[in-house]
Amino acid sequence: MARSILKTKKMPKEFYAKIVDYVIYLSNRCPNKDLNSMTSQEAWRGRNTRVSHLKVFWSIGYMCVDDQIRTKLDDKSKKMIFVGYNQKSK
Numbered sequence: 001m002a003r004s005i006l007k008t009k010k011m012p013k014e015f016y017a018k019i020v021d022y023v024i025y026l027s028n029r030c031p032n033k034d035l036n037s038m039t040s041q042e043a044w045r046g047r048n049t050r051v052s053h054l055k056v057f058w059s060i061g062y063m064c065v066d067d068q069i070r071t072k073l074d075d076k077s078k079k080m081i082f083v084g085y086n087q088k089s090k
Contacts, residue, residue, distance in 0.1 A: 001023045001026075001027075002016065002019045002020045002022075002023045005019050005022070005023070005057055005058075006019055009057065009058040011058060015083065018083045018084045019057070019084075021084050021085075021087070022057055022083075022084045022085070025084070025085050025087075026054070027040070028040045028041045029041055029049050029051055029054070055082050056082070057082060057083070057084070058081060058082065058083065059081070059082050060079060060080075060081060060082075061079075061080050061081070061082050062077040062078065062079060062080065063077060063078045063080045064076065064077055065077060065078055
C-alpha cells in the first residue's frame with residue numbers, strides 16, 4: 001500500500017517513512033476478517049473507531065497562523081500539504 005501511494009502521488013522516496021506511518025494508521029482503522037469485521041483499534045480499546053477525521057494523503061490543506069505571529073495585513077492561513085497524522089496528540 002505504501003509503494004502504491006508513493007507511485008500514485010509521484011512523491012520523492014524521502015517520504016517513504018511518513019507514508020508507512022500513514023498506512024499503519026489506516027490499517028488499524030479498517031475492518032479485519034480475522035477479527036470478525038472489527039478493526040484492530042476496536043479490538044484493542046473495546047470501543048468503536050471514528051473515521052470522520054481521515055484525510056487524503058498529500059492533499060492541500062490550510063494551517064491557521066496565530067495572531068501573535070502575523071501582522072494585521074498578513075494572511076490568516078498558510079497553504080500546506082498533508083503528510084500524516086500526529087501519533088502523540090489527538
